[in-house]
Amino acid sequence: MKQKFSVLLMVITAVLVLAACGTKDGGNASNDPGTDGDNKVYMVGTEATFAPFESIDADGNIVGIDVDILQAIADEVGIQVEWRNVGWDAVFSMINNKETDIGASGITITEDRQKTFDFTEPYYESKLLIALPSDSTISSLDELKDKKIAVQINATGHVAAKKLQGEMSKNILAFESQPLAIQEMLNGNADAVIGDNAVVYEYMKANPDKKLKIVEDDAFEREYYGLMVRKGNKELLDKLNEGLQKIKENGKLEEITGSAFWKE
Structure with missing residues (x-):
């Protein structure tokens, strides 16, 4: 009886060990966003009112140039991405909080942002411009020194306005x-x-009843958009740059954006 009990105990122990091993190995195959393994889904944060780069279509989907670019990159390097419309400031904070992996929202690469985040190589060239009511007499950036300027918070247009009027300007x-x-x-x-040229022109195209005029000023320098990741996330950054280089070489990026500035 004692011998039979010992055999039974050994069988039960073996079953439990095998079950534990199966649980441990299976953990890497999770489909949950943010887990490691072949099925990892990279979460992308965006602010989806920045057409033509990202907007919400009639079915509630996030669409636009950034979406097409990132999907093309993902297809080239074999990764999965999932988009979340989180708002402009949250695009930055959620990466630092590890709630998202990638920021894609027409984000200009700046020295200040590079202190906190890593960026891919540029994929789009942009420039700021001034949008005005059609009956405005303003014709240059310098004339805005004592005027009220509307901007997107913490975007490069906001930086330009503060450079013109001072950090604490009301x-x-x-x-x-x-x-x-x-x-x-x-x-x-x-x-x-003061805002990004492509977005202002897209707004005018979508709202032809809104009477606007545009002033382009040489004081605004060229800007370049990049995909943003957490500082030090080299593995993901390398994947994105690899895919970006491939879609530059095969013409897909130019097809999506209509621009080939990197060939200049």
Whole structure:
């Protein structure tokens, strides 16, 4: 009886050990976002009112140039991405909090941002411009020194406005999105908007009834967009750069953006 009990105990122990090993090995195959393994899903944070780079379509999907670029990169290097519309400031904070892996929202690569985040090679060239009501007499950036300027908060247009008027200027009105800044100007709450050229022109295309005029000023320098990751996340950064290089070489990036500035 004692011998039979010992055999039974050995069988039960072996079963438990095998079960434990199966649980441990299976953990790497999780489909949950943020887990490691072949099925890892990289979470992408964006602010989806920045057409044509990202917006929400009639079915509630996030669409746009950034979406197409990142999906093309993902296809080239064999990764999965999932998009979340989180808001502009949250695009940055959620990466630092490890709630997302990638920031993609027409993000300009700047020296200040590079202190906190890592960026891919540039994929798009942009430039700031001034949007005004059609009856405005303003014709240069210098004329905005004592005017009310609407901007997207913490975007490069906001930086340019503070450079012009000072960090603490009460004439700078910062809003969550660039379209909202434009609308506030049209409502009479600001004299001008400083924003990204492609987004302003897309707004004008989508809203032909809104009477706007554009001023391009040589004081604005060229800007370059990049995909953003957590500082030191070299593995992901290398994957994104690898895919980006491939879609530059095969023409897919130029097809998506209509631009080939990197060949200049």
